[in-house]
Amino acid sequence: MKKVFALLLTMLMLLSLCACGGNGGGDSQPSDGDAQQTEGDSQPSGGSDEDADNFYLDIKFSNVFQPTEWNYKASEKLAEMITERTEGHITVTYYGQNELDCYGDSVTQAVNNANWMGLEEPSLFADYVGDAATLIGPMLYNSDDEYNYVMDSDLVKDVCDRLAAENIHILDTHYSFGFRSVVTNLDVKTPDDLKGHQLRATSSALFTKTLECLGATPVPMSFTECLSAISSGVVEGFEGSTSTLSGAGAPYELVKKVALTNHLIATRWLFMPEDLYQSIPTKWRDILDECAYECGMWEQTSCREDEDTQKEMLAGQGVTWNEVDLDAFTAACEPVYDWICEEYGADPALRGKLVELINEYRANNS
Template sequence: MKKRTVTIVLTAASLSLLAACGRTQEEKSRGTSADAMSAAITNPDEVYHIDLKFSNVFQPTEWNYKASEKLAKEITEKTDGHVSVTYYGQNQLDCYGDSVTQAVNGENWIGLEEPSLFAEYVGDCAVLVGPMLYENTEEYNYIMDSEVVKEIREKLAKENIHVLDTHFSFGFRNLITNREITKPEDLNGVKMRATSSPLFVKTLEAMGAIAQPMSFTDCLAAISSGEVEGFEGSTSTLAGAGAPYELVKNVAETHHLIATRWLFMPEDVYQSIPEKYRKIVDECAEDCGKWEQTSCDADEANMISELKNKGVTWNDVDHDAFEAACAPVYDWIEEEYLADPELHRKLNEKLTAFRKR
């Protein structure tokens, strides 16, 4: 009997102790949760975190790839990981128009794409990078910093596309084949690789070529098989991955399009980031864009010299003839994208005034 009584007493004591311990742990848990909630309310920036995927098509040898890597690293480090950016180059994730769609749909996304791809949402974007418009990078930057482009960026924001920076440019695009092309007639019947941008396709066709849209990886195989005779692209692309310079040895200096990309993300995602981190994102975007632009411009002469040593030749062209051939492209932009019919004229007036300075 005594033994049973002792057992009962001990069990009761144990239960009492366990209950006390339970209350202590619950109180501690509540205290911890309360502290966390209090900290979050008092300093919400410290508990904020977002993971962003950053995608484009570029290869490790290209300036856009290098600038993209730099951007992802700097944003992640300078925000102490509160805005974490993971870069996926080489067409691993959505690129071109699909990348723009990711932004429109509000995904946690950053893209770097050719500005004419935004014309599906704001038609004037295609005019801003139309053929034979700019003579150098300074002219391009002048227009990008203008009120005209500011208004276009505001229109894009209403489509949920936030343009972070416009400086990710890497020279001008030329016609690259094994022919000496000096005038539009020299392109008649010549099959040329084009990007997926309708503007690029239309520009090549206006200059006389037969445009064949395909990825650049497929382009090299297509040149080898004779499916196409060349491509239009920048010096850095010719010198880059896959050694295109081994397949095509002549560059016609048309400078028909500026080689540029706009850095962008969803407007709603951008606005959801605390201001202190948004400011860092903005600064990193501009710094990396300008870093690419100045680095590529400074390296252009070296790349040309190296390519000439590998047997590539450059030839001058009749720019007036190519400009006249490309003029109808602006009529097509107005019709296709309902762009402002006065915008091309306004841009030319601004550039003429800028050149006189």
């Protein structure tokens, strides 16, 4: 009898072990975000340094930029740098020129926890944390240094922490390439000079609203469509940086006058899924962080150093620049901040805090 009882007990134990193995040892089932990864991707597990040598990860890195643009060059450099410095434990494959998801779709890839990295305009994160749009609002910064000072502040750290709760990890905020101004064949000095004129706008709702407040009628479209739209008279120009004007498709052949509104800093934030980031062992994560920052500052510095060369080339093509009534454009953009608060639920006090920080920087660096 005892032998029978012992045999039954052994069988029950074996059945119990099999059951545990069948459900993954009690691990939770994949979330909806896991189910929506890019096809063919699989999420790694574990983040301890003990497993670093056995850790491997393939990341797809996507944005819209063309080979002549600084964001493309920095993205390409970053992908190569991460792959090399992590000795292939993190392999980043870069897809530019809108080959894979871009803009809001790229952010969604991160939220859904794909093996993904993106470089997008910060206001696209406002659907998740509204304050992100205020951080790069119009007529705020006068230089990269002012922008960097704010980006290194606790205000921005708080926004990044809240984005992390939405599964968006901000790797770096320094991928900047100058300031955006109004580019047309018009003589523009005040917002009134843009009234009744249609200009190309990006897919960013913040950029569209800003262009509207500058006085123009925004027409959202891709930049490749913009050039043919200018040729056919659908739009009369666009708002963009010096590198955009001198870049792919030779826009300077179509529009020759730059009104120096400098209304928005031309910047992008580098990001990936928070859960994916946390799964990376510290050994490789530290290298990832270093590469992200290094490439962002490389782009910012390189673009600034190259701008004089670009302007010289543009001047040779007949492009001219003119100063504008900055006070008039600043006043015209005031409603944008009210719109950000209404549209995204942003903190109405945040803009004032940003201005205090910028004034602090100016006082200490005048």
